Amino acid sequence: MKLITFTNKGIYCPQGKFYIDPWRPVDLAVITHGHADHARWGMKKYLCHHFTKPILKKRIAEDIECQTLQYGEVLNINGVKLSLHPAGHIIGSAQIRLEYKGYVSVISGDYKVQDDGLSTPFELVKCNEFVTESTFGLPIYNWLEVDDLNKRMQSWVLRNQENQKTSVFIGYSLGKAQRVMKAVEGIGKIHVHYSIGKLNQAFEEVGIQLPDYEVPDFRENIKHVAGDIVIVPPALLDSNVIKKIPDAATAICSGWMQVRGARRWRSADAGFAMSDHADWKGLLQAIKATEAEIVHVTHGQTEVFSKYLNEIGIKSDVVETLYGDDDEEETEKEIIKD
Numbered sequence: 001m002k003l004i005t006f007t008n009k010g011i012y013c014p015q016g017k018f019y020i021d022p023w024r025p026v027d028l029a030v031i032t033h034g035h036a037d038h039a040r041w042g043m044k045k046y047l048c049h050h051f052t053k054p055i056l057k058k059r060i061a062e063d064i065e066c067q068t069l070q071y072g073e074v075l076n077i078n079g080v081k082l083s084l085h086p087a088g089h090i091i092g093s094a095q096i097r098l099e100y101k102g103y104v105s106v107i108s109g110d111y112k113v114q115d116d117g118l119s120t121p122f123e124l125v126k127c128n129e130f131v132t133e134s135t136f137g138l139p140i141y142n143w144l145e146v147d148d149l150n151k152r153m154q155s156w157v158l159r160n161q162e163n164q165k166t167s168v169f170i171g172y173s174l175g176k177a178q179r180v181m182k183a184v185e186g187i188g189k190i191h192v193h194y195s196i197g198k199l200n201q202a203f204e205e206v207g208i209q210l211p212d213y214e215v216p217d218f219r220e221n222i223k224h225v226a227g228d229i230v231i232v233p234p235a236l237l238d239s240n241v242i243k244k245i246p247d248a249a250t251a252i253c254s255g256w257m258q259v260r261g262a263r264r265w266r267s268a269d270a271g272f273a274m275s276d277h278a279d280w281k282g283l284l285q286a287i288k289a290t291e292a293e294i295v296h297v298t299h300g301q302t303e304v305f306s307k308y309l310n311e312i313g314i315k316s317d318v319v320e321t322l323y324g325d326d327d328e329e330e331t332e333k334e335i336i337k338d
C-alpha cells in the first residue's frame with residue numbers, strides 16, 4: 001500500500017488526490033502549519049486547522065479559499081479518512097493522519113513533544129508510516145524543561161531591571177515571540193514589533209488569549225520602552241531598530257543557541273535555547289511511540305538521523321523536500337517586507 005508518494009510538487013496522496021504542504025501550486029493543499037516553507041502561495045484550495053487559517057490569510061492573501069478542521073475531526077476525501085492531530089510546534093500546527101483501507105500514514109510537518117503552554121500539546125498517533133522532520137536530529141540538541149527555561153528568562157529580565165536595562169528578546173514572529181510573551185508574563189511591561197503584533201492579532205481573532213502587550217512605533221521615539229521588555233524578530237538583529245532602544249540588553253531565543261559560537265548570534269548579550277522543534281530525545285520518543293513500520297525523514301539532519309534509526313532497528317529512508325531547516329526565517333522575511 002502506498003498512501004503517500006513524494007513528488008516534485010510535494011507530498012501527494014494519490015487515493016485522496018491532494019497534497020500535503022506542497023511547494024508548487026496544486027488544487028488541494030492540506031497544510032500542517034503556518035510557517036512559510038510549509039504553507040505556500042498559489043493553491044486553489046487550502047485545508048488546515050481552524051487556528052492556522054487567520055495566519056494563512058495574513059501571510060498569503062485575504063481571499064484564499066480555505067477550509068478548516070478542528071483537531072480529531074474526520075473528513076472523507078475520495079475515500080481517504082483525513083484528520084488533524086496536535087503537533088505542538090506552534091499554535092494551530094497539526095500532524096496529518098490519513099487512513100485508507102486500514103492503512104495509516106501520518107505526516108507530522110514540524111513538531112515538538114514539549115508542552116510550551118501555548119500550542120495544543122503534541123499527540124502521539126500510531127501509524128504504519130510516519131513522516132518526520134529532523135531539524136535538531138543530533139544528540140547535542142537537548143532542550144531544558146519549559147519551566148526551567150522560562151525561569152532563566154525571567155531571572156535575566158529581573159537582573160536587567162535591577163541594572164536599569166531594557167530586556168530585548170529576539171525571536172521569530174510566529175511561534176517564538178508568543179512563547180517569550182508567555183514566559184515573561186507579569187514581570188514587566190511587554191512591547192512587540194508590529195510584525196509580531198500582526199500575528200498576535202491573527203491568534204486573538206480565533207480566541208487565543210495572549211499576555212498583554214503594546215506595539216510601539218519603532219520609527220518614532222521609543223524612549224518610553226526603557227526598562228521594559230521588548231520582543232523583535234531576528235531580521236532586526238543589528239538593525240537601527242535595536243540601536244534605538246535605550247540601554248538594551250539583547251537575548252536571542254533559538255534552538256541554535258545550544259551550539260556555542262554560532263557566528264550569526266555573536267552580537268547578542270545572552271542566548272536561550274528555545275525551540276519549537278523536537279530535540280534528539282523528543283524525535284526518538286515520538287517516532288518509537290508511533291510504532292511505524294517505515295519512517296521517512298525530511299528536512300534537517302536527514303542522513304545522520306535516518307541512518308541512526310536504521311541502526312536501532314527502525315526502518316527509515318531520507319526524502320528530499322523543499323522545507324527549510326530554518327523555516328521560521330523564511331516566514332520572517334515575508335512578514336518584515338510588508
Ligand SMILES: [Zn+2]
Pocket residue numbers: 033035038089110327328
Ligand atoms: Zn515550522
Ligand SMILES: [Zn+2]
Pocket residue numbers: 037038109110133299323324327
Ligand atoms: Zn519545517
